[in-house]
Amino acid sequence: MIDLRSDTVTKPTPAMRAAIAAAEVGDDERDGDPTMRRLEDRVAALLGKEAALFFPSGVMANQAAVWTQAPRGTEILLDVDAHLVHSEIGGVAALSGVQVLPVHPAGLVMSADDLRAALRPVSRYYPAASLVCVENTHNGAGGVITPLEELEAIRDVAAERGLPVHMDGARLWNASVASGLPLRLIAGCADTVMVAFSKGLGAPIGAALAGSYELIEQAWTARKLFGGAMRQSGILAAAVLYALDNHIDRLADDHANARTLARMVDGAGGATVVQPDTNIVMVDLPTGAASAPVVEAVKDEGVLVAEWSATRIRMVTHLDVSATDAARAGEIVRDALERAR
Ligand SMILES: Cc1ncc(COP(=O)(O)O)c(C=O)c1O
Numbered sequence: 262m263i264d265l266r267s268d269t270v271t272k273p274t275p276a277m278r279a280a281i282a283a284a285e286v287g288d289d290e291r292d293g294d295p296t297m298r299r300l301e302d303r304v305a306a307l308l309g310k311e312a313a314l315f316f317p318s319g320v321m322a323n324q325a326a327v328w329t330q331a332p333r334g335t336e337i338l339l340d341v342d343a344h345l346v347h348s349e350i351g352g353v354a355a356l357s358g359v360q361v362l363p364v365h366p367a368g369l370v371m372s373a374d375d376l377r378a379a380l381r382p383v384s385r386y387y388p389a390a391s392l393v394c395v396e397n398t399h400n401g402a403g404g405v406i407t408p409l410e411e412l413e414a415i416r417d418v419a420a421e422r423g424l425p426v427h428m429d430g431a432r433l434w435n436a437s438v439a440s441g442l443p444l445r446l447i448a449g450c451a452d453t454v455m456v457a458f459s460k461g462l463g464a465p466i467g468a469a470l471a472g473s474y475e476l477i478e479q480a481w482t483a484r485k486l487f488g489g490a491m492r493q494s495g496i497l498a499a500a501v502l503y504a505l506d507n508h509i510d511r512l513a514d515d516h517a518n519a520r521t522l523a524r525m526v527d528g529a530g531g532a533t534v535v536q537p538d539t540n541i542v543m544v545d546l547p548t549g550a551a552s553a554p555v556v557e558a559v560k561d562e563g564v565l566v567a568e569w570s571a572t573r574i575r576m577v578t579h580l581d582v583s584a585t586d587a588a589r590a591g592e593i594v595r596d597a598l599e600r601a602r
Contacts, residue, residue, distance in 0.1 A: 300315060315469050392424060
């Protein structure tokens with residue numbers, strides 16, 4: 262099977278498993294696991310932040326970012342199609358007692374102008390805004406990169422209102438490799454940044470939240486509260502350290518494979534593709550066509566794709582998809598779309 266449903270499906274390579282087996286470990290919650298400390302220091306340095314904290318998942322790290330920065334009874338502003346809105350089970354309401362003020366972008370992703378237009382006037386009758394979140398790359402939009410100037414403008418609009426910015430950078434690695442910009446430059450546009458390790462980097466588990474010492478100290482409490490404090494977590498950190506050494510530059514291959522897929526599939530059977538900035542290819546079906554039969558048809562031929570919506574299919578390239586796989590999958594999906602016309 263060529264599995265394009267997500268970049269979360271990657272399996273640890275033999276070399277990564279060897280790094281896991283060799284990890285020096287300790288009780289992370291009690292004293293700080295030595296390998297985990299090395300990872301957290303390295304991630305903080307990469308992102309240009311004072312500190313970083315490992316989390317079992319990106320969702321937990323995102324939720325901790327909201328919990329530490331958005332007081333109860335306030336609202337957070339973010340793109341209507343953000344992962345935090347659609348895929349975190351209403352966590353911001355359940356865990357932090359805040360509501361979402363969704364921003365409807367004029368383009369593919371939220372701009373500074375969109376944010377400015379969405380902010381309510383300050384009034385004793387309105388909910389107070391407390392936090393702005395950006396997702397970079399943006400999953401639901403198709404792995405879209407928000408340009409650095411736009412991120413800076415978003416940060417400036419937020420700052421005018423005294424609001425901190427959280428960046429859901431689950432795929433920030435992809436944004437950095439595709440744009441050629443250092444991670445710390447992009448991360449500099451936010452107060453807290455979440456990065457995920459179990460997607461394009463190919464580690465089995467984990468994410469990190471980076472920010473100031475003070476915020477990360479509070480995030481430690483959030484992690485404990487959410488049940489995410491761990492013990493010999495150095496076995497997880499060892500996998501991530503291996504991935505940081507070996508799996509960042511190769512993300513360029515995933516981006517090239519995504520472009521191959523997009524080129525082969527665009528226009529097939531009237532479908533249109535969002536031209537990929539990074540490793541996610543969204544395919545919109547023409548009126549009258551439905552995703553489910555296409556997903557089933559390509560599965561029968563050995564390709565797994567995700568039914569993103571009734572009329573949108575998502576394909577994601579990753580460590581376990583070669584250039585040959587991408588070309589083969591492109592043919593199979595293209596033919597299925599033509600047949601579905
Ligand atoms: C943009 C984005 N943010 C957050 C997450 C959550 O990460 P995790 O699956 O590690 O909880 C995902 C997962 O796909 C994601 O795509």
